[in-house]
Amino acid sequence: MNPAPVIGVLALQGAVAEHQRALHAVGATTRLVRRPAELENLDGLVVPGGESTAMARLAASTNLMPAIREHHEQGMAVFGTCAGLILLANDVADEAGLQGFDRIGGLDVAVRRNAYGAQLDSFEEQLEVRGLEAPMTAVFIRAPIIEQVLSDDVEVLAEARGTAAAVCQGNLVATSFHPELTEDTGLHRLFAEIAESRRSRRRPALSP
Numbered sequence: 149m150n151p152a153p154v155i156g157v158l159a160l161q162g163a164v165a166e167h168q169r170a171l172h173a174v175g176a177t178t179r180l181v182r183r184p185a186e187l188e189n190l191d192g193l194v195v196p197g198g199e200s201t202a203m204a205r206l207a208a209s210t211n212l213m214p215a216i217r218e219h220h221e222q223g224m225a226v227f228g229t230c231a232g233l234i235l236l237a238n239d240v241a242d243e244a245g246l247q248g249f250d251r252i253g254g255l256d257v258a259v260r261r262n263a264y265g266a267q268l269d270s271f272e273e274q275l276e277v278r279g280l281e282a283p284m285t286a287v288f289i290r291a292p293i294i295e296q297v298l299s300d301d302v303e304v305l306a307e308a309r310g311t312a313a314a315v316c317q318g319n320l321v322a323t324s325f326h327p328e329l330t331e332d333t334g335l336h337r338l339f340a341e342i343a344e345s346r347r348s349r350r351r352p353a354l355s356p
């Protein structure tokens with residue numbers, strides 16, 4: 149049997165412990181990531197929900213966002229939820245607060261921040277997710293909307309209110325909602341499988 153995938157959780161801010169719990173529940177080993185060196189030899193990385201502007205600012209002092217991008221280019225899978233989706237998207241509308249700060253990028257979607265409404269407009273919805281057997285409860289909190297899918301390489305895994313809410317592109321997975329806030333670990337299982345299946349194809353880490 150393959151060893152458990154090692155999945156980092158970006159731990160600058162946001163729903164860190166909840167993602168760790170979900171990843172442990174699907175058999176992954178986790179590591180908290182606050183600095184570039186902690187990205188070495190990870191099979192995957194979760195970029196949690198929280199506040200994308202806060203994460204981008206906290207990451208800037210160690211150039212963590214470009215380091216995540218480089219590790220992804222070398223084969224590390226990345227799962228971005230809510231603010232994490234914003235940090236992965238190649239195009240972000242309503243960038244106020246993010247301008248001048250590196251993001252990760254790589255996911256061919258255009259998102260608009262806070263587009264489902266304010267904190268008080270947060271909502272839950274039952275979503276059918278491609279690849280999962282049962283519908284899951286999706287929690288949307290000041291969530292970004294995926295306004296446009298920019299490439300045929302992006303697969304829409306779920307839709308909410310008429311737009312894509314969960315997408316996959318190669319070894320990138322992203323949701324506008326918070327899968328870590330419910331007991332349903334289906335998306336974490338899917339991500340752990342993607343991270344594990346791509347491990348053998350990864351190029352070895354570059355020496356310093």
Ligand SMILES: NC(=O)CC[C@H](N)C(=O)O
Nearest residue numbers: 197198199200230231290
């Ligand atoms: N729940 C969330 O992650 C909210 C995202 C937040 N509105 C942002 O722009 O980063």
